[in-house]
Amino acid sequence: MKTYFIGIDISMDTLDVCILNDFNEKQTVLKVENTVEGIEKMIDSASDFEPDSERLYCFENTGNYGLLLCRMLEDRQIDYYQVPALEIKLSQGIQRGKNDRVDAWRIAKYAKTYSKDLKPYVLPEKVLFKVKNLLTYRNILIKVRTQFKNEKKSFYQASKISDVDFEMDDITYHIQQLDKKVTLVEEKIQQQINSEARINKNFEKITKVKGVGFLTAAYMIVLTNNFTSFQNPRKFNCYAGLAPFEHTSGTSIKGKTKTSKLRNKRIKTVLFNGANSAIIYDEELKAYYKRKKEQGKAHNSIINAVCCKLVYRMFAVVKREQPFVNLVRYNLHMS
Known part of the structure; x- marks a missing residue:
């Protein structure tokens, strides 16, 4: 044929x-x-x-x-x-x-x-596609709101020598309207997630993990196609730019082991925000951060490792069909 x-x-x-x-x-x-x-x-x-x-x-x-x-x-x-x-x-x-x-x-x-290596592509289901578009729109609103906030600071400096009351009031109004729009978009995202039982089930599981909030969970659900597109968390860490790679050749090139720039910058930023929260509220990750800091590790290097741990935890609770258990608290309770 x-x-x-x-x-x-x-x-x-x-x-x-x-x-x-x-x-x-x-x-x-x-x-x-x-x-x-x-x-x-x-x-x-x-x-x-x-x-x-x-x-x-x-x-x-x-x-x-x-x-x-x-x-x-x-x-x-x-x-x-x-x-x-x-x-x-x-x-x-x-x-x-x-x-x-x-x-x-x-x-x-x-x-x-490469025909033998290629795998057929399938569009994500309608709910995930809708959530993806809402997340994109939310990101646009956040960028515009940030621009207004920065301009407000600039006009505040100008108000010391000139009358800029109209500009300040108008910018404040727009910021308030954008806040309402962001809240509305987030509500619609939640409604879409709640409308599909399988998606909502995984969403509820991963949000039980400390450091994984509403935004992180929504992005994870969309980017992993409800945890079906990646075989294991290691592959997702590579996609998100969390996995470190060495850069060496023979005896002359001994580069620093670091993450690749070929990555999804949006999810990495979201995970970093979640990791910074996790090292405050999760006892195990808080102790891990403190231990690595005492060893002389850089802050971002530790946070990157914490992001990897969060990804492993999210994949684990979804694949094992079990809720997340905080082992530190569990051990303290059992003792």
């Missing part, structure tokens, strides 16, 4: 498509609109080949621009592969120049080369 590898370069308005056969020969190169009609035209063009042939659709993860394509392929029960753009770029070796048609060919070539 022949296999055709379909590489798709996605942009906001158009899709550039390149179809390769088993012998790396271009069968078709076309450009369609990123609309329902355009995607149907692309699928029909790919179906014109031998009816018994296998077709592998592959494209980069471009955020919201590729959502319509994903939905239409899933509705037709067609498997597809969505891959990080950086992974495709690094797999190509030295490159010179680029355009949409060339990118589509490179994606198809990537799909052919």
